[in-house]
Amino acid sequence: MAANNETGVLHPLAETATLCRAHGALLHVDAVQAAGRVALDPGLADSVALSGHKLGGPAGAGALLLRPGLHLPALVAGGGQERGRRGGTEPLPAIAGFAAAAVAARPEAAEGLAALRDRLEAGVLAAAPDAVVVGADAPRLPNTSCILLPGVSAEAQVIALDLAGVRVSAGAACSSGKVARSHVLAAMGLGAAAGCAIRVSLPWNAPEDAPERFVLAWSAMRDRLSRRAA
Amino acid sequence: VFTSGATEANNIAIKGAARFAASQGDGRRRVVTLATEHKCVLESVRDLAAEGFEPVVLPVGADGLLDLDALREALAAAPTLLVSVMAVNNEIGVVQDLAAVGALAKEAGRLFHTDAAQAAGRCRSTWRP
Numbered sequence: 001m002a003a004n005n006e007t008g009v010l011h012p013l014a015e016t017a018t019l020c021r022a023h024g025a026l027l028h029v030d031a032v033q034a035a036g037r038v039a040l041d042p043g044l045a046d047s048v049a050l051s052g053h054k055l056g057g058p059a060g061a062g063a064l065l066l067r068p069g070l071h072l073p074a075l076v077a078g079g080g081q082e083r084g085r086r087g088g089t090e091p092l093p094a095i096a097g098f099a100a101a102a103v104a105a106r107p108e109a110a111e112g113l114a115a116l117r118d119r120l121e122a123g124v125l126a127a128a129p130d131a132v133v134v135g136a137d138a139p140r141l142p143n144t145s146c147i148l149l150p151g152v153s154a155e156a157q158v159i160a161l162d163l164a165g166v167r168v169s170a171g172a173a174c175s176s177g178k179v180a181r182s183h184v185l186a187a188m189g190l191g192a193a194a195g196c197a198i199r200v201s202l203p204w205n206a207p208e209d210a211p212e213r214f215v216l217a218w219s220a221m222r223d224r225l226s227r228r229a230a
Numbered sequence: 231v232f233t234s235g236a237t238e239a240n241n242i243a244i245k246g247a248a249r250f251a252a253s254q255g256d257g258r259r260r261v262v263t264l265a266t267e268h269k270c271v272l273e274s275v276r277d278l279a280a281e282g283f284e285p286v287v288l289p290v291g292a293d294g295l296l297d298l299d300a301l302r303e304a305l306a307a308a309p310t311l312l313v314s315v316m317a318v319n320n321e322i323g324v325v326q327d328l329a330a331v332g333a334l335a336k337e338a339g340r341l342f343h344t345d346a347a348q349a350a351g352r353c354r355s356t357w358r359p
Contacts, residue, residue, distance in 0.1 A: 060234070076241045077277055078270020087270050088237035 002034035006184040006199055008144025009135040010038065017044040026070075032062075036105030037141050046070055052098030055105055056204070060094035106204075113202045114142035116211050120200065121145055123215030128222050134185060134197060143206075147218075148190070148197040152225045154182075157198050160225060164217040168198045236347035237270040240314075243343045244274040247312050248283055258311035262286045262304050262335075264296055266324075267316050271345055275314065284308065294324035301334055312341040317349035325353060 003010050013029065020027040029045040036055045042048045048065040052058065066072075072085060079087035121133045124147055134146040149157060154170035161168050170182075181195035190197075202210060233239045248261060263275045265287050275285045286304050290296055296315060304310070313335035318325050328344060335342040 076238050076270075077273035078237050078240070078268060080269070087241070087273070088235050091234065 001030040001032075002040060003031075003038065003141045003144075004135075004184060005033045006182055006197075007135040007138075007146040007188075008033070008141035010034070010139040010141065013044055014041075033141060033144075036102070037107055037110040037143060039107050052094060052101060055098065055101040057098040057101035058094050060091045061098045063098070110142050110204065112142075113204070113206060116202055116206055116208075117142060117145055120202075120211035120214050121147070123211055124218055127215060127219040131222075132193075134188065134190070143202040143204075145200040146185075146197050147200060148185070148193055149222060149226070150193055150196055152196055152222070154195055154198055156225055157196075157221060160221040161198070161217055164221065166214060166217045168200050170198055236268075236345060240268070240270045240343075240345050241274050244271065244312065244314055245278065247341050247343070248278050249281070251311050252281070252283075256311065258309040258340075259284045260286055260304075260308045260310040261312045261314070262288060262301070262310055263314045264288050264290055264316070266290050266294060266319050266321075267314065268320055268345055268347070271314055271316065283311075286310075294319060294322050296326055296331060298327075298330060298334060301331065305334070305337075305340070310340050312343060314343040314345065316345040316347075318346075318353065320348045323348070325349070 001011065002013060017027055026046040027044070028047045028049070029042075030049045031040055031042075032049060032051045032054050034040055035050050040048075042065050045065075046067045047070065049062065050065070051062040052060070074085050074087055076087045079089075081087055081090060121136070124131050125133065128149070130150055132148040132150070134148055158168060158170045181192075182197060183194075185194035185197055188194075200214065231239075231242065233242065244261070251258065259282060261275050261278055261283050263271055263285070265272075267275075272287065275287070279285050288296060288300050288304060301313070305313075313331070315326055315328070315331045315335070317328055332342050332344070
């Protein structure tokens, strides 16, 4: 994947592409989180997956970019749409919304979010030296923070922040609602702490004081829940 | 299950039922449908041949209707897992007798799937899942 959906960590795609090409392997890139937020060169990969609603479009349309000459059989058979590669009537309204969102996306503007994110993370770490920003040393999306608070379950953090008017997710938003520790953080070697991280995403229109408001709510949440955990 | 439409729904129902049965050790391999079904049903049934299933595509009469005796014969010839018959044809509008087809298809624990994409909202069904 280009950018991880829980940590925002950006993988070294150019180097990965070179390695794949040297060994004759096809490279597929899940660019769902990266699209519209960082500059991407789709030519690096043989195939690239995109999702309209992650860009701000309506749910119901995504896209698979294919290198010319790459042939693949349809997963959904019948109808002959998309030159035989996906059967089914195309959801035109969702596709039009996807297109509008793609045109409106401004990766260079998203970079401005990095300053807000850095302030948010610095505020959290100043308030709680035991907190960890996962993947802090790696290149990351400008709008994503994965903040780990040892000893406090992600679910408890999400609920407490929600009550304070701050919407974050435990791990991937897609699987929210099920109580499970993050496989991503477990794969990064975080062990039991993998269940204690929240994902904070700054929207494209985040207000200038968003970091300070978040840090206030987060600190109050931490004071209350850490005391209870202790 | 919400889907993108009937094409996806037919794919899931047909391939899904066949793959799940096979994963549970079900020995039935026959999957029966009609020559006049929508391409997504025909191609889903035909795709299953590559996975060891036995697609049977029954002809229809000059009136576009399935001959129930032909269905009886196909079901008697080999253990059948699934029968897929559309409610209303998308090119000619012919309405199959789903009550009769369904009753026959569902005997002996067989699965019955119907593509009701053309029928829904346009005619009263005599058959309920």
